[in-house]
Amino acid sequence: MAFTYVSGRPCLDFMGTLKYRGGAGAEELLTGPECLSEWAIQAGxxxxxxxxxxxxxxxxLSVREAAYRIVIARLEGRRPPVAxxxxxxxxxxxPRITPRLLRSGATRREGTAxxxxxxxxxxxxxxxxxxxxDNVKRCAHDGCTRLYVDSSRGRNRHWCGMGTCGNQAKVQAFRARQRASAR
Known part of the structure; x- marks a missing residue:
């Protein structure tokens, strides 16, 4: 499985492994232990x-959900849940994952679950x-619950990524304009 990394921070990208939170269409991407390992490899x-x-x-997954609630609380100006x-x-x-220096001068990232x-x-x-x-935002696309760091020059980014939600939103807007002009 290919994961999406558009949030600007590993912790935010990890939160994005549960898509469409809070609704009937929620989609868990980490469906098994091997998926977590693969996500970590793809994340670097x-x-x-x-x-x-x-x-x-x-x-x-419990850390992921706690982290998501903490960031949402921050965005909404609330205190995060104590637990x-x-x-x-x-x-x-x-202990965290840290790079190891090899005798060759190269580095290798390894760690435990x-x-x-x-x-x-x-x-x-x-x-x-x-x-x-201060630059963390929620994706503006309907149903998307991904969080991202807006590092655009004007801090006016609306979507988690142009290749994902941004493209879908623009296509939907284009089709709506086409339908409106056809009337």
Missing amino acids: LVGAAVDVADGDLAAA DVALVNEWAAQ AQLPATLAADLLDLLAGTDI
């Missing part, structure tokens, strides 16, 4: 497959502590 967090058990996947704060802080304090949510929780804390949090 690790260079090779990680052994992930069902419990590791469940832990990662979510405790969970993210607990994971962020754990437990280091994946720890790394993502730490990335969330870095996001919240930095200036990028």
Whole structure:
């Protein structure tokens, strides 16, 4: 499976592995432990497959959901849920994935399944502590629940990505104009 990485931060991209949240059409992309390993490889967090058990996947998904609720609370000017704060802080304090320097001078990223949510929780804390949090937005496309850092020059980006929601929104607007002019 090819995952989408358009959010500007690993923690936000990880949140995007549950599409169309809150509705009947919610779509879980991490349907098994091997999917979490593949997501981490494609995200560049690790260079090779990680052994992930069902419990590791469940832990990662609980961190993902807590992180999402924390960012949404921040965007809405509310305090995040206490249990979510405790969970993210607990994971962020754990050992993270780090690159290793090889004798050849090259580097390699490797880690364990437990280091994946720890790394993502730490990335969330870095996001919240930095200036990028002020540029985090929700995708404006109907039904999309992806969050992203708007790093555009004018800070006027509307969609999580042009190749995904932006293109769909523009096609829908074009078709609506075509129908209106045909009347």
